Amino acid sequence: MNPQRLPNYWRQNTALIRTLLFVWALVSLVLSILLVQALNKISIGTLPLGFWMAQQGSIFVFVALIFLYAKQMDKLDRQYNIPSSKPDEQ
Amino acid sequence: MTVEVWTTIFVILTFMVYLYIGWRARVRDSKGFFVAERGVPAIANGAATAADWMSAASFMGMAGIISALGYDGSIYLMGWTGGYVLLALLLAPYLRKFGKYTVPDFVGDRYYSTAARLVAVVAALFVSITYVAGQMQGVGIVFSRFLQVPVGIGVMIGMVIVAFFAILGGMKGITWTQVAQYIILIIAYLIPAVAIAWQLTGNPIPQLAFTFGDVVGNLDQVWVDLGFGAYTEPFARKSMLDVLFITIALMVGTAGLPHVIVRFYTVPNVRAARYSAGWALLFIAILYTSAPTIASFSRYNLITTLNNQPLEQVQQLDWVQKWQTTELLTLKDENQNGIVEWTPDEKTSDISIHPDMIVLSTPEVAKLAPWVVALVAAGGLAAALSTASGLLLVISSSVAHDIYYKLINPNATEGQRVLVGRIMVGVAILIAGYFGIEPPGFVAQVVAFAFGLAAASFFPVILLGIFDKRTNREGAIAGMVSGLLFTTIYIIGVKFYSMPLWFLGVSAEGIGTVGMLINLVVTLVVSRLTPAPPPEIQALVENLRAPGDAPLALTDIGEEQLD
Numbered sequence: 023m024n025p026q027r028l029p030n031y032w033r034q035n036t037a038l039i040r041t042l043l044f045v046w047a048l049v050s051l052v053l054s055i056l057l058v059q060a061l062n063k064i065s066i067g068t069l070p071l072g073f074w075m076a077q078q079g080s081i082f083v084f085v086a087l088i089f090l091y092a093k094q095m096d097k098l099d100r101q102y103n104i105p106s107s108k109p110d111e112q
Numbered sequence: 113m114t115v116e117v118w119t120t121i122f123v124i125l126t127f128m129v130y131l132y133i134g135w136r137a138r139v140r141d142s143k144g145f146f147v148a149e150r151g152v153p154a155i156a157n158g159a160a161t162a163a164d165w166m167s168a169a170s171f172m173g174m175a176g177i178i179s180a181l182g183y184d185g186s187i188y189l190m191g192w193t194g195g196y197v198l199l200a201l202l203l204a205p206y207l208r209k210f211g212k213y214t215v216p217d218f219v220g221d222r223y224y225s226t227a228a229r230l231v232a233v234v235a236a237l238f239v240s241i242t243y244v245a246g247q248m249q250g251v252g253i254v255f256s257r258f259l260q261v262p263v264g265i266g267v268m269i270g271m272v273i274v275a276f277f278a279i280l281g282g283m284k285g286i287t288w289t290q291v292a293q294y295i296i297l298i299i300a301y302l303i304p305a306v307a308i309a310w311q312l313t314g315n316p317i318p319q320l321a322f323t324f325g326d327v328v329g330n331l332d333q334v335w336v337d338l339g340f341g342a343y344t345e346p347f348a349r350k351s352m353l354d355v356l357f358i359t360i361a362l363m364v365g366t367a368g369l370p371h372v373i374v375r376f377y378t379v380p381n382v383r384a385a386r387y388s389a390g391w392a393l394l395f396i397a398i399l400y401t402s403a404p405t406i407a408s409f410s411r412y413n414l415i416t417t418l419n420n421q422p423l424e425q426v427q428q429l430d431w432v433q434k435w436q437t438t439e440l441l442t443l444k445d446e447n448q449n450g451i452v453e454w455t456p457d458e459k460t461s462d463i464s465i466h467p468d469m470i471v472l473s474t475p476e477v478a479k480l481a482p483w484v485v486a487l488v489a490a491g492g493l494a495a496a497l498s499t500a501s502g503l504l505l506v507i508s509s510s511v512a513h514d515i516y517y518k519l520i521n522p523n524a525t526e527g528q529r530v531l532v533g534r535i536m537v538g539v540a541i542l543i544a545g546y547f548g549i550e551p552p553g554f555v556a557q558v559v560a561f562a563f564g565l566a567a568a569s570f571f572p573v574i575l576l577g578i579f580d581k582r583t584n585r586e587g588a589i590a591g592m593v594s595g596l597l598f599t600t601i602y603i604i605g606v607k608f609y610s611m612p613l614w615f616l617g618v619s620a621e622g623i624g625t626v627g628m629l630i631n632l633v634v635t636l637v638v639s640r641l642t643p644a645p646p647p648e649i650q651a652l653v654e655n656l657r658a659p660g661d662a663p664l665a666l667t668d669i670g671e672e673q674l675d
Contacts, residue, residue, distance in 0.1 A: 058346045067323035073344040076186035077404040088200040088390035
């Protein structure tokens with residue numbers, strides 16, 4: 023990559039990471055722990071929502087976040103023409 | 113056929129599979145031995161990482177602990193999965209780009225310091241040895257419970273099997289056996305989960321049965337009636353602050369565990385590292401989202417089978433007799449009325465159940481066929497052996513690569529490096545086996561150490577090494593030492609010298625979060641008060657941030673060809 027283009031690539035990458043980590047903290051730390059009592063007043067299926075978030079929902083979100091990151095980075099890599107098919111020689 | 117016969121068949125069959133794979137994947141050079149020739153496809157590395165990560169504790173212990181803690185057990189569910197998001201977004205792609213052999217490699221190179229490398233080696237060794245002792249104990253439990261083999265002999269059989277594929281195949285052998293072990297352990301976990309979900313709700317999918325069935329609601333009711341407090345009630349057993357801190361410590365600790373991180377050195381490129389973290393968590397999530405079902409449904413089944421039943425009738429159950437001999441289950445009749453009564457007070461309760469029993473006993477309590485019981489035993493062995501082998505490789509590479517090759521004999525040939533690697537795997541197996549047969553009484557206590565130390569040392573140092581170019585040698589060493597010291601003193605003080613929980617009442621399991629914050633602050637401040645890292649290190653960081661396959665200069669082919 024051209025050294026001049028790296029700062030832009032890096033800025034877009036870190037912005038994406040920030041957004042995804044915000045969601046990560048929101049579902050696990052905020053909704054499942056700090057606000058669990060308020061959320062428990064709502065139900066999902068037969069369970070209180072806060073309890074369900076802590077034991078099921080947050081884990082589903084975690085999986086989605088990682089694949090979303092990989093997909094978005096594929097897009098960014100294409101935009102910056104970064105080859106990714108060949109193995110590294112290190 | 114009896115459970116014992118089925119178990120023997122499954123154990124022999126699965127062990128033959130591991131041996132065959134180990135033989136097929138044998139290697140000669142150090143790239144094969146330490147990083148599986150960097151040829152592991154993303155999805156296979158995901159399965160291997162999942163097996164590597166899910167230990168005897170995840171397979172046998174976790175659902176049991178959740179079933180005792182209710183909502184508060186979520187610390188393990190979220191803590192041991194949420195760390196993968198940190199790993200996938202913040203560490204794995206860059207460490208793959210860095211592309212060496214071990215975690216201390218990164219610390220030593222990025223901070224241009226042998227001292228930093230040594231601190232990292234010591235931390236990696238301590239974390240891995242702590243962890244491996246628990247795995248070998250798990251092997252012993254399965255053998256003694258299901259085959260009535262003495263614990264010592266069970267551990268020795270496990271040692272021979274691991275030794276065979278780990279010494280011959282190194283990382284490559286370990287990787288492909290871990291893929292097979294993942295398949296066995298997930299099938300072994302899902303069959304009883306599906307069966308118990310089907311039995312209690314008529315819905316075979318554990319996650320749906322948990323959410324839409326009425327079992328958890330009934331369990332809430334039963335718990336309240338027995339005086340335990342509702343199962344879904346938050347913070348009934350731990351404070352909110354403690355739940356928060358433990359969850360963060362487990363997440364950050366997971367992302368910093370060396371045996372998990374090194375798995376990402378084995379994939380072909382940066383893109384594969386990103387995806388394989390996703391596959392790993394997906395494979396882990398299949399087990400982790402089934403665990404709450406097993407936890408709550410088994411507890412409900414156990415209560416309805418045992419509570420308020422005549423003691424004599426309960427004693428007739430085959431599984432009750434067998435589990436009593438392992439002392440994981442004890443039944444008494446405190447008030448001599450001939451009825452088994454379950455109460456929250458340990459002194460007056462007629463029943464005491466060790467958490468390790470929940471998963472392994474689920475098929476028997478639910479009256480499933482003997483071959484299912486046997487399959488669960490084989491799954492428990494797969495979980496323990498796969499994690500043990502990953503840890504053994506970290507112990508081996510820490511000594512063979514970081515100490516022998518990097519510090520003692522930098523001129524070592526390929527052959528010498530692999531030979532030392534193989535010898536170290538052997539030595540590590542002997543140490544692990546010794547701890548498995550003669551478990552030191554403090555093993556349960558030191559597990560908190562593994563996560564606390566990983567959180568307080570590796571995670572901040574690697575994170576800042578990538579995301580903060582200004583972080584230098586002085587900052588990193590000061591940060592690691594202060595984070596490690598604080599965490600170690602707190603855990604040792606609380607666990608062994610009955611020190612009060614003086615930091616806001618945070619327990620030893622959660623203190624790694626504070627240690628990590630101390631490390632981050634100290635590193636940032638000290639780095640800015642001391643000279644910036646040399647230009648070549650700053651260039652190294654620049655290079656890490658660009659995921660291209662070839663070195664920077666070669667990909668610079670001119671703007672007009674881009675976009």
